[in-house]
Amino acid sequence: MATLVMKFGGTSVGNADALGKAANIVLEQAHAWDRLAVVVSAMSGVTDALIQGARTAASGDGQTYQAIFSELQARHQHAVNELFSSEGDRSDLLVTVDQILGEFATLCHSVYVLGEVTPRAMDAITSIGERIIARILASLLHQSGKGCRAVDATELIVTDAKFQNAAPRMDITRKRVPDRLLPMLNDGVIPVVTGFIGVTEEGVTTTLGRGGSDYTAAILSDCLDADEVWIWTDVDGVMTADPNLVPDARVIPVLSYSEVSEMAYFGAKVLHPKTIRPIIERGTPLWVKNTFHPASPGTRIVLDPQPVDGKIKAVTAIRGLSMVTVEGRGMLGVPGIAARTFSAVASQGVSVLMISQASSEQSICFVIPSSTVASIIQAIEEEMALELTRMDIDRVWSLDDVVIVTAVGAGLRSTPGIDALIFGALGHANINVIAIAQGSSECSLSLVLSAEDAAQAIKEIHQEVILSG
Ligand code: ASP
Ligand code: MG
Numbered sequence: 001m002a003t004l005v006m007k008f009g010g011t012s013v014g015n016a017d018a019l020g021k022a023a024n025i026v027l028e029q030a031h032a033w034d035r036l037a038v039v040v041s042a043m044s045g046v047t048d049a050l051i052q053g054a055r056t057a058a059s060g061d062g063q064t065y066q067a068i069f070s071e072l073q074a075r076h077q078h079a080v081n082e083l084f085s086s087e088g089d090r091s092d093l094l095v096t097v098d099q100i101l102g103e104f105a106t107l108c109h110s111v112y113v114l115g116e117v118t119p120r121a122m123d124a125i126t127s128i129g130e131r132i133i134a135r136i137l138a139s140l141l142h143q144s145g146k147g148c149r150a151v152d153a154t155e156l157i158v159t160d161a162k163f164q165n166a167a168p169r170m171d172i173t174r175k176r177v178p179d180r181l182l183p184m185l186n187d188g189v190i191p192v193v194t195g196f197i198g199v200t201e202e203g204v205t206t207t208l209g210r211g212g213s214d215y216t217a218a219i220l221s222d223c224l225d226a227d228e229v230w231i232w233t234d235v236d237g238v239m240t241a242d243p244n245l246v247p248d249a250r251v252i253p254v255l256s257y258s259e260v261s262e263m264a265y266f267g268a269k270v271l272h273p274k275t276i277r278p279i280i281e282r283g284t285p286l287w288v289k290n291t292f293h294p295a296s297p298g299t300r301i302v303l304d305p306q307p308v309d310g311k312i313k314a315v316t317a318i319r320g321l322s323m324v325t326v327e328g329r330g331m332l333g334v335p336g337i338a339a340r341t342f343s344a345v346a347s348q349g350v351s352v353l354m355i356s357q358a359s360s361e362q363s364i365c366f367v368i369p370s371s372t373v374a375s376i377i378q379a380i381e382e383e384m385a386l387e388l389t390r391m392d393i394d395r396v397w398s399l400d401d402v403v404i405v406t407a408v409g410a411g412l413r414s415t416p417g418i419d420a421l422i423f424g425a426l427g428h429a430n431i432n433v434i435a436i437a438q439g440s441s442e443c444s445l446s447l448v449l450s451a452e453d454a455a456q457a458i459k460e461i462h463q464e465v466i467l468s469g
Contacts, residue, residue, distance in 0.1 A: 003035040003185070003226045007195060007217035010044030011234035012291035013133050015075075016082035021291050023140045025232065026190065028294075030146060035185040037220055039195045040137055041213040042129020043079075046072060047196075050104060054125045057112040065108035073101050076132055089139055096135050104128050119163035123207045126164075130194035130213070138192040147189040152197065155180055157219055159198035159206045166198050166206035168219050170278075177223035185224070193220065215275035222278040229279055230298075231271065232291045237299030238263070238270050240314050241462045245455055249462065252313050253297070256304045262408045262444040263314055276301070304410075312409035312418060315461045317454050318353065322370040323399045323435065326380060327363035330392025337387075338364055344383040348375050354404055354446050356435045365435055367448060373398045402434060403454040406446045407461055413442040418465070422447075425464035431457050 006029065008022045030036050042050075049072060053065035076097045084090035107125050111117045117125075131152060138150035156177050159166035184191050195213020198206045208215045214231060221229045235243070237251040238260065255263075257280045261273035270288070279286050280303070289298035331337050338357065341364055345352055354367040368376060380396045387393040412418055419438075422445060426433060435448040449457055 001034045003037070003224055004029060004033040004228050004230065005037045005039065005217050005221040005224065005226045006230045006232060007039040007213055008041065008137075008291065009213070009231070009233045010041045010046070012232045013040055013042075013137065014044040016079040018291060019079060019083060019137060019140060021294070022137065022232065023144060025291065025294055026137075026141055027144055027146055030190060035224070036190050037181060037185065037224060037226075038137070038190055038192045039213055039217045039220060040130060040133045040192060041195050042133055043075065046075075046129035047126055047210070050126050050128055051122070053104065053108050054111055054117045054122055057108040058115060058117040060112070060115060062112050065112070066105065069101055069105045069108075072104070073097065076101070076136070080136060083136070083140055084143065086143065089143055093136060093139055097132055100128055100132050100135075120204065123163045123166075124205050126207055127194070127197045127205050130196050134192045134194045141190060141192070147187065149184060149189055149191055151180070151184075151191045151193045153194045153216060154197060154199035154203075154205055156193065156223075157198040157208075157216065158201055159208070161200045161202075161204070161206065163206055165209040166200075168198060168208070168215075169201070170219075170222070172201070173219060174223050177220060181220075181224065209272075209274075211272055212275070214271050218275050218278040221284055222282060225282075226284055228285045228287065230287045230289055232289050234290065234292060236290045236293055236296045237288050238301075238314070240466050241316070241458055246459055246462045248467070250467075251296070252299050254300050254302060255313060256302055256410055256443075258304050258443050259313060259408050259410055260301050262406070263316055271301075311411045311415075312407045312422070312461070312465045313411075314408045315458050315466065316406050316408065317458055318404045318406075319451060319454065320370050321353065321367050321402050321404060321448075322373045323365050323367050323402050323448055324373065324376060324380075324396065325363050325365040325399070326384070326393060326396050328387070328391070328393035328395070329362055330387065330390065331362060331364075334392070337393075340383050341380055342366075344379040345376055348372065348379050350376060354435075354437050354448065356437045356448075367402065367404055367435075370400055373400070399434070401451040402448050403451050404446050405449055405454060405457050405461070406444050407465065408444045410443045412438070412445055419445060421465045422461055425460040426457055428464070429456055429460045431460070 049068050053068040056064035080093045134150040138148045141148040158169045158172040195216040239249045241249040243249040264270050283303045286301040287298050350372045352366045357364045431453045433447050437446045
């Protein structure tokens with residue numbers, strides 16, 4: 001019994017045209033597989049709009065959420081009107097759209113009255129986009145004569161109660177998914193499941209975190225013992241660099257899980273490492289494909305111990321960062337300075353993107369989002385008050401407007417000289433490197449650069465190391 005799980009991202013269901021293409025892809029694959037399950041995201045931009053509605057309502061603005069309601073209503077109605085020829089299907093769906101969006105308006109009204117939005121309310125509100133699209137796509141497939149049913153993931157994926165970033169409880173979920181979906185799948189009915197959403201044991205809606213519909217696909221593939229997972233998006237696969245920045249960026253044909261995790265961590269808009277963990281653990285083949293060019297092969301993501309081809313595969317950047325340095329001559333050989341520095345950072349709920357300490361031990365530097373700098377410096381100064389008065393630590397300071405540019409490729413692990421190529425490329429362009437760190441997975445090299453050098457650095461590395469590698 002060959003089983004495929006396919007997930008369509010926001011742009012792949014973003015309007016009538018995209019939904020039509022997604023439906024054709026599903027119909028085509030329905031012939032090729034014994035069992036096929038589909039996961040959908042909300043239309044692109046819808047989750048953001050829902051969040052904005054909730055936040056503005058919480059801050060006492062009674063207008064914006066109503067305007068958002070009307071926009072979302074118009075957008076979904078427009079898609080339905082374009083897609084459905086039969087009057088019955090169309091009017092049923094229009095009623096459904098109004099009903100579900102009506103919940104959004106009601107919830108936002110309560111938020112407005114209360115003047116606050118709890119994480120729990122936020123999940124009820126943000127789940128709305130996926131709920132509508134699952135119904136639209138399911139009806140569209142049905143209209144084409146295919147047995148199909150919209151399924152809310154609240155029937156399938158049980159999570160903890162950490163609203164907005166819930167973790168699946170796989171013990172229960174592993175039982176619920178097959179109980180609910182196998183009868184459908186065995187009858188040749190395609191379930192169209194809402195991505196992103198889960199439910200607590202008590203029946204309260206949760207969400208799996210932004211971008212969580214990939215996670216839904218991974219969870220379902222695990223529970224259904226799928227043979228493959230295909231993630232449909234709006235690019236031809238995972239790219240060597242951001243094509244907006246580097247026009248000759250290319251599709252990467254094969255990536256390993258550690259490479260793709262490293263890329264996601266360092267800012268490329270690809271799969272979140274957490275979301276693909278259930279797939280990695282089982283070694284299920286995973287593809288990233290383009291809804292708008294279904295014939296192009298896409299990127300295949302494979303298990304790690306693959307023959308390493310000695311290459312850098314991609315270069316990516318995270319912007320909006322600052323580098324904080326704790327420095328002082330009295331730090332040499334004193335145990336615990338790093339531990340205390342980072343527990344001060346952790347006390348502010350901030351996660352560190354990159355760390356570098358020279359072996360002279362006279363400074364530790366690390367990179368964090370710029371928005372968190374003031375609170376971090378204050379927390380470290382409080383923690384190190386004694387060392388600062390004794391002048392064992394001279395100062396804690398930040399360099400703002402930096403980026404982390406990361407080159408990713410398992411080749412870094414085994415091919416001497418690749419680092420030199422990267423530094424050479426930057427040297428030719430006269431770009432100064434502020435700090436470096438080689439990931440312990442040894443499949444990424446991260447460089448802290450001044451923000452104004454980022455675009456040039458990416459182009460140079462792409463040209464000299466990736467294209468001619
Ligand atoms: N719609 C959700 C989001 O925008 C989930 C997803 O797209 O994966 O985060
Ligand atoms: Mg997404």
